[in-house]
Amino acid sequence: MRISELKLLIIRSLDIDGDPEKGLRGLEEAGVDYRFSDGFRDKVLGRIASAGNTVVREMESVRNLNNVFSRIALTGVAAIVILLISIFMVQGSLSLDSFLGLGNSYDESLVYLLTGN
Amino acid sequence: MESYRQKSDAELVKFSLEGDKQAFGEIVNRYQGMVARTVKGMLGDSVFSEDIGQDVFIKLYYSLSDFRGEAKLSTYIQKIAVNLTLNEIKRRKRFFSTFSQKGNNEMYEFEVADYDTEEKKEARELVGKALMSLDPKFRVIVTMRMLQGYSTKETAEILDLPLGTVLSRLSRAQEQMKEILGKL
Structure with missing residues (x-):
């Protein structure tokens, strides 16, 4: 097909009233067709497989992190319980003052401690 | 692979969702020509267009569960192809307007096949x-x-x-x- 004919075909293929299939066939006959390279399917499947492995690795690291976190959380809760029991045994109550270690202090002693006078 | 060629799009989608990679491979085979025409037609015939083409099918793979079957699979794939290609055009436009004074014409490449x-x-x-x-x-x-x-x-x-x-x-x-x- 000559270039002038091809140009005409391109313009006619864009006619609103024209048959788009006819234009497409004409261009294909002229050699206007696009393809991906050989092995395209395998490349796509390869990328999906490698992306899948990444997802599995991410899931494993999240699971490991959760395990570590639950162990830390359990140890933390146990430490808090022991602290509460020890405060109760030493101070005799679980008030805010007891938590702050001020259970047996008088106001004057506090002023002295804070100001030095 | 021969048996997959006889399957309908709906069957291939169902098998792919069940983890059958060969079924998804058949979807790629069936629609790669259509995607190539969209992507290469809009971005130019280059290796970069091939990467976008791969992205189209990877996006399709991870969004297959969203495909309700109300539209044709080809329409669904075509929408993904158009969106990714338009995004790439915008990305290239931004890149070239930032880093180049030569305009946008250089962002397209032609690699006409030897055959x-x-x-x-x-x-x-x-x-x-x-x-x-x-x-x-x-x-x-x-x-x-x-x-x-x-x-x-x-x-x-x-x-x-x-x-x-x-x-x-x-x-x-x-x-x-x-x-x-x-x-x-």
Whole structure:
């Protein structure tokens, strides 16, 4: 097909009233067709497989992190319980003052401690 | 693979969702030509377009569960292809407007395949150059019409545009195309 004919075909293929299939066939006959390279399917499947492995690795690291976190959380809760029991045994109550270690202090002693006078 | 060729799109989607990679491979085989025409028509015939083509199918793979089967699978894939390609055009435009003073013409490459005859090479080069000279909003309409053979109604459905918009853009694209081809 000559270039002038091809140009005409391109313009006619864009006619609103024209048959788009006819234009497409004409261009294909002229050699206007696009393809991906050989092995395209395998490349796509390869990328999906490698992306899948990444997802599995991410899931494993999240699971490991959760395990570590639950162990830390359990140890933390146990430490808090022991602290509460020890405060109760030493101070005799679980008030805010007891938590702050001020259970047996008088106001004057506090002023002295804070100001030095 | 032979057995998969007989399967319908719906069956292939179902098998793919169950983890059957070969079934998804058949979807890729079935629609890679269609995606190549959209992506290469809009971005130029280069290896970079091939990467976008792969991205289209990877995105399809991870969004298959969202496919309800209300539209045809080809329409669903075409929408993904158009969206990814338009995003790539925007990305390249941003990149070149930031880092280059030469304009956007350098963002397209042509790698006409060796197996083509001289006449076919010329034809593809002419169509490629003409398409790349079009404004992207016209280029997508022309690609759908000229390289995919879609009707204006199908184009409107794929691009999520009103039919009137597609008709007016097609008409303006034809005018622009006449001008461009006159210079080539």
